[in-house]
Amino acid sequence: MSVEYQPKVIGFLCNWCSYAGADMAGTSRMGYPQNIRIIRVPCSGRVDPLFVVKCFQRGADGVLVSGCHPGDCHYTEGNYHTRRRFTLLREFLDYLGIAKERLRVEWVSASEGQRFAELLSDFTAELVRLGPRSKI
Amino acid sequence: MAEIALNIDGREVRVDEGATILEAARNAGIHIPTLCYHPALSPFGACRLCSVEIISRGRSRIVTSCTYPVAEGLVVNTKSPDVIEIRKMLIELLLARAPKAEIIQDLAKEYGVEKTRFKIKDPENLCILCGLCARMCEERIGVSVINFANRGVERKVETPFQQTSDANLDVCIACGACAFVCPTGAIKLEDITKKKPIPILSEFDVGLTSRAAVYVPFPQAIPNVPVIDRERCVHFLTDKCKTCEEFCPAEAIDFEQEDEVIEVEVGALVVATGAGPLDYTQFSIYGGGVYPDVVSSLQLERMMSAAGPTGGEVLRPSNGAHPKEVVFISCVGSRDERTGDGYCSKVCCMYMAKEAIMLKEHDPETHSYIIYTDARGPGGKIFEDFLTRAEKAGTTYMRGQIDSVAQQNGRLLISGQDFITDETFNIPADLVVLATGLMPNEDAAKLFQTLHISYDSKNYLLQAHPKLRPVETAMDGIFIAGCAVAPTDVPESVAQGGAAALYVLKLFSQESIEAEPMTSIVDIARCTGCLLCRQVCPFQAIEAETLRDGRTVASINESLCKGCGICVVACRPGAIKLRGFSDQQILAEVMAL
Numbered sequence: 001m002s003v004e005y006q007p008k009v010i011g012f013l014c015n016w017c018s019y020a021g022a023d024m025a026g027t028s029r030m031g032y033p034q035n036i037r038i039i040r041v042p043c044s045g046r047v048d049p050l051f052v053v054k055c056f057q058r059g060a061d062g063v064l065v066s067g068c069h070p071g072d073c074h075y076t077e078g079n080y081h082t083r084r085r086f087t088l089l090r091e092f093l094d095y096l097g098i099a100k101e102r103l104r105v106e107w108v109s110a111s112e113g114q115r116f117a118e119l120l121s122d123f124t125a126e127l128v129r130l131g132p133r134s135k136i
Numbered sequence: 137m138a139e140i141a142l143n144i145d146g147r148e149v150r151v152d153e154g155a156t157i158l159e160a161a162r163n164a165g166i167h168i169p170t171l172c173y174h175p176a177l178s179p180f181g182a183c184r185l186c187s188v189e190i191i192s193r194g195r196s197r198i199v200t201s202c203t204y205p206v207a208e209g210l211v212v213n214t215k216s217p218d219v220i221e222i223r224k225m226l227i228e229l230l231l232a233r234a235p236k237a238e239i240i241q242d243l244a245k246e247y248g249v250e251k252t253r254f255k256i257k258d259p260e261n262l263c264i265l266c267g268l269c270a271r272m273c274e275e276r277i278g279v280s281v282i283n284f285a286n287r288g289v290e291r292k293v294e295t296p297f298q299q300t301s302d303a304n305l306d307v308c309i310a311c312g313a314c315a316f317v318c319p320t321g322a323i324k325l326e327d328i329t330k331k332k333p334i335p336i337l338s339e340f341d342v343g344l345t346s347r348a349a350v351y352v353p354f355p356q357a358i359p360n361v362p363v364i365d366r367e368r369c370v371h372f373l374t375d376k377c378k379t380c381e382e383f384c385p386a387e388a389i390d391f392e393q394e395d396e397v398i399e400v401e402v403g404a405l406v407v408a409t410g411a412g413p414l415d416y417t418q419f420s421i422y423g424g425g426v427y428p429d430v431v432s433s434l435q436l437e438r439m440m441s442a443a444g445p446t447g448g449e450v451l452r453p454s455n456g457a458h459p460k461e462v463v464f465i466s467c468v469g470s471r472d473e474r475t476g477d478g479y480c481s482k483v484c485c486m487y488m489a490k491e492a493i494m495l496k497e498h499d500p501e502t503h504s505y506i507i508y509t510d511a512r513g514p515g516g517k518i519f520e521d522f523l524t525r526a527e528k529a530g531t532t533y534m535r536g537q538i539d540s541v542a543q544q545n546g547r548l549l550i551s552g553q554d555f556i557t558d559e560t561f562n563i564p565a566d567l568v569v570l571a572t573g574l575m576p577n578e579d580a581a582k583l584f585q586t587l588h589i590s591y592d593s594k595n596y597l598l599q600a601h602p603k604l605r606p607v608e609t610a611m612d613g614i615f616i617a618g619c620a621v622a623p624t625d626v627p628e629s630v631a632q633g634g635a636a637a638l639y640v641l642k643l644f645s646q647e648s649i650e651a652e653p654m655t656s657i658v659d660i661a662r663c664t665g666c667l668l669c670r671q672v673c674p675f676q677a678i679e680a681e682t683l684r685d686g687r688t689v690a691s692i693n694e695s696l697c698k699g700c701g702i703c704v705v706a707c708r709p710g711a712i713k714l715r716g717f718s719d720q721q722i723l724a725e726v727m728a729l
Contacts, residue, residue, distance in 0.1 A: 008355065008450055010729060016610050027602075039725045042654065042717055046701030051719075053728050074610055075700035076674040085705070111592035125650075 007061035017068035045078030062132030172266035264321035269314035411619035459566035470573025600712025669703035
C-alpha cells in the first residue's frame with residue numbers, strides 16, 4: 001500500500017457535542033488527520049442512513065457519524081435513534097459490498113477534543129489499512 | 137388547664153393542675169435537692185431527698201415532692217426543721233451506701249453531715265438505686281437493657297442474667313444515656329455492653345467534634361433551625377424517646393415530617409452546585425486517616441475559627457498540645473495523576489499561605505513548611521504579594537515531592553525530595569496539613585443529566601464557550617457559575633454569579649423571546665398521516681391535524697420545535713423538511729466532496 005493514499009472521510013457531527021469536540025481539538029491545538037470533511041448537523045438523529053450510503057456512492061472511503069454520549073443528547077433522545085438506525089445500517093453495508101469498518105458511529109462530547117483527535121487518527125489508520133474502496 | 141395556687145415557703149406559687157410540688161417549686165425558683173428525679177423521666181420517689189412538709193387542713197405531713205400533686209391552697213414548707221432533719225438522716229443512710237459518691241459527699245457538706253452512724257457495707261459502692269438508668273433505658277431509649285434485679289438488700293441494677301452477653305449486645309444500642317443520667321457515676325457503659333458507643337461526628341467541623349442527633353447543620357444554615365438525623369435519632373431507632381418534642385416550648389418538633397417535592401415553574405435556572413474538598417482520609421500515603429496529627433486544611437480552618445470546636449486554638453488531635461512545626465502538603469489529589477486528578481484546584485496555594493500566616497499570629501513560635509509543586513498566586517495583583525508575605529512571616533517554601541509520612545516518638549516524620557537542591561529532606565513535625573484538591577459534588581452529574589447540560593470527564597460543567605460565553609450553557613435559559621464550572625476562588629465565583637444573574641435579567645427584560653428559526657416543516661401534500669414523526673419527537677411539537685378534505689396530516693408547532701431533525705429521518709414519504717438542514721442542503725455538501 002502506498003503511503004500517499006489518503007482516504008476520504010466524511011464526518012456527520014452533531015452541533016452540540018461532536019462538532020464542539022472537534023472545535024475543542026482545534027482550539028486546544030491538537031493535530032488530527034486532514035482526511036475528514038465535516039458536515040455539521042443539528043443532531044446525530046438528523047443523519048439519514050441514506051446520507052451515509054450516498055457518501056459511499058460518491059466515493060467516500062469512510063463515514064463517521066458522531067453525536068453526544070447516550071443520555072447527554074441536547075435534544076434528549078436524538079442519539080438513541082441514531083444508535084438504532086446505524087446498528088441496522090451496519091448490517092446492510094456488507095450486503096452492499098462495503099466493509100462494516102468503513103462506517104463508524106461514535107460518541108464524542110464537547111469536552112473530548114483529545115478523544116476526537118485520537119478517534120480520527122485511529123479511523124484514518126484503519127482506512128489506510130483497508131485500502132481504497134472498490135466502486136459500487 | 138386550670139391554674140392552682142399554693143403556698144411554698146411563704147410564697148404564693150401558681151402552676152397548672154397536675155403538676156407536682158417539685159415542679160411548682162422549681163418553676164418558682166425554690167431549690168429542693170433531688171437524686172432520683174429527672175425532668176424527662178417519670179417520678180420514682182426512691183431517694184426521698186425531695187421530702188417536704190405539707191400542711192393541709194391543719195395537719196402536717198412529710199411527702200416526697202417529686203410525686204405529690206399540687207392542690208389548691210396547699211401549704212408547703214421545703215426547709216422546715218423537720219424536713220432538714222429527715223434529709224440529714226437520708227444523707228447519712230446514703231453515705232453508708234455509697235460513701236465515695238461525690239454528689240452525696242457534697243450534699244453531706246451542704247447539710248453539715250460529717251459522718252454516718254450506719255455500717256458501711258461496701259466502701260467502693262457508688263450505686264444508690266435511684267433507678268434513673270433503668271427508667272431512662274425503658275422510658276426514653278425503649279430497649280430496657282438494664283433494670284432492677286432481686287429484692288430488699290440484694291436489690292441491684294443489672295442486665296438480664298447478670299452478663300453482658302451477646303443477646304444484650306443486640307438490644308443495647310450503646311447510647312450511653314444510662315451513664316449520662318447516673319448521678320453518682322456508678323453506671324459504666326462497658327459493664328453493660330461490649331459495644332462501643334460511636335460518636336456522631338460533626339460534618340461541619342469535619343469530624344473534629346461530635347454532634348447530637350438533633351442539630352443545626354451549620355451556623356449560617358438557611359433556615360437556621362435544627363434538623364433530626366433520622367439514622368441516628370433514638371426515636372427512629374426504637375420508637376421511644378421523643379424528649380425533644382416534649383421539651384420544645386414552641387412545639388416545633390415534627391417526627392412525621394417527610395421530604396417534599398415542590399414544583400416551581402421558572403423561566404431561567406442558574407446552576408451553582410459548587411465543589412468540595414476531597415476526603416483527606418483517602419490519602420493514606422500522606423498519613424491521612426492513619427495518623428491523628430495529619431489533618432485536612434478544612435480541619436485546620438475549623439480549629440482556627442474562634443467559633444470552632446477548639447475555640448480558635450490550633451491543637452494536635454493526638455495530645456491537645458500546640459504544634460510548633462507544621463508541614464503543609466500541597467496538591468493533595470490535584471495536579472498529581474498518582475493520587476488524584478491532573479487539574480489545579482486553584483485555591484489551595486492562597487489558603488495555605490493564609491493559614492501559615494495565621495498560625496504564626498496564633499503562636500509566634502510556630503514554624504510552617506509548605507511543600508509545593510508550584511506556589512501559584514493566580515489572579516496577579518495582591519495574590520503574589522500575599523505569598524511573599526507568608527514567606528516573610530517565616531514560612532519555609534520547599535518545592536518538592538513527599539515520599540512518606542511516618543509517625544516517630546509521638547511526632548511525624550516527613551521525608552521527600554527537594555526539587556531545587558535535589559536533596560532528600562526529613563522534617564520532623566507536630567502537625568501535617570493536607571491541602572486537598574477540589575472535586576465537584578458527587579451527585580452533581582445526576583442533576584446535569586436531568587437538565588441536559590454538558591459536563592466534562594471530571595464532572596465539571598461545560599460553558600457554551602470557554603472564552604466568549606463563560607456563564608451560559610448550550611441549553612437556553614440555563615446559566616452556570618462558581619466551582620461547579622471549575623475550581624474558582626471567592627471573588628471569581630461572586631463575579632460569575634453576578635454575570636449569571638445579569639444574563640437571567642437580560643432574558644427576562646426582553647419583550648419577546650427569539651425562537652429557533654431552524655424548525656421542521658411539513659409538506660401536507662406528501663404527508664400520509666402515519667404520524668411516526670409524532671412518536672419520535674422529543675418535544676411533543678408534532679400534532680395530528682385534520683384537513684378540510686378529511687385527511688389527517690402531521691402539524692408542527694414551531695414554538696415547541698427545537699430543530700433536531702429526528703422527524704425528518706423518520707418520515708417515510710419525505711414530507712418533513714428541516715429548515716437549514718434539508719436533505720438537499722446536506723446532500724449538496726456530500727456531493728461537493
